[in-house]
Amino acid sequence: MTGASGGELRYLALGDSYTIGEAVEPDQRWPQQLVARLRDDGIAVADPQIIAVTGWTTDELSAGMDAATLVPPYDLVSLSIGVNNQYRGRDTENYRREFAALLQRAIALAGRRAQRVFVVSIPDWGATRFGIESGRDVATIARELDAFNTINREEALRENVAWADVAAISRQAGAAAAELADDGLHPSGRQYSAWLATILPAARTALSSP
Template identity: 35%
Template structure:
């Protein structure tokens, strides 16, 4: 009986040690961010690490465990409309397991005087595609509002600043309303860019696009919701 009792005690000790060891083992996680857009996403006229998707990735890295990693893929190009972005996505072999997908698109539809109806048709299609790419979960999507280039030296020199603002308001209102109806996260950063004439540090060296500082301010608004999504 004494031997049996000793065996039972030993088994309990071994099992307890194994449980404790298992509790200490953590499997590293790999998070994936996909950024879709145009010049505002690619970061025209700023360094590669200065654009908002890179700043968002770097900020998120500070909020996760040391052993976890975050990768970023950017599908964006200066001048792209919603149509261009749709085509580019179709030509890419993108995975559907992204933890966060950002979407910022529409300024070139406005700048190139495309029919607004085109945006009304293609923006929802892009959101649907983004949902597929985000593990089929629309909660993983972050739509970012269109900056207002009327408040830049280029926008002022273009001579249609009031019309530009009105039209960008129309585009953003449609996107925000669509996101509200469909429970999709919409982050408004347009007001930041409307300080570009007062604070010239918000405008890149080309006199048109957001600067690194402006993108930092974008990320300050995006980061809290991004943290919740990867959790």
């Protein structure tokens, strides 16, 4: 399998702290681990181009994309965004509108091939050591994140885009030290490896489409 230009497949990862791998080494980020696994499968994929910054909300990701040098069409595009919308108390209607717009941009960047795009759900930060010690109601955090993830799943399905759910994995990992980076909030490389149980099949399905 080769990219649109005949060389390695090109992968664009759009997101926030989880995509950029806050507090872990670059090779432990899930997009980089994904590429490594695809290469193990004999699929020639270039290192991912990552447009993501810790703390970004949906509108900030959109602005970051405006400022980035993007050269479509990409052979694979992932989108994972929304935790900071929830953290800052933004409403779900705003999230749906801005997420849907970002998903349309992701599809356009994949050469209008929706099947070459996949969405990754929002993990539950309330289950982490940071979340437990934050003083916020972790049950409320979980309910709100479930509502946000319902939205990004619905929008993905509406556009025939694959959806990878990592929320359950993050809740199972919880506050275990080995599953978290040193900040007690973001996943460790080990937890990101576990995320591939749902992300890798989504990426393989995307790459198998025309």
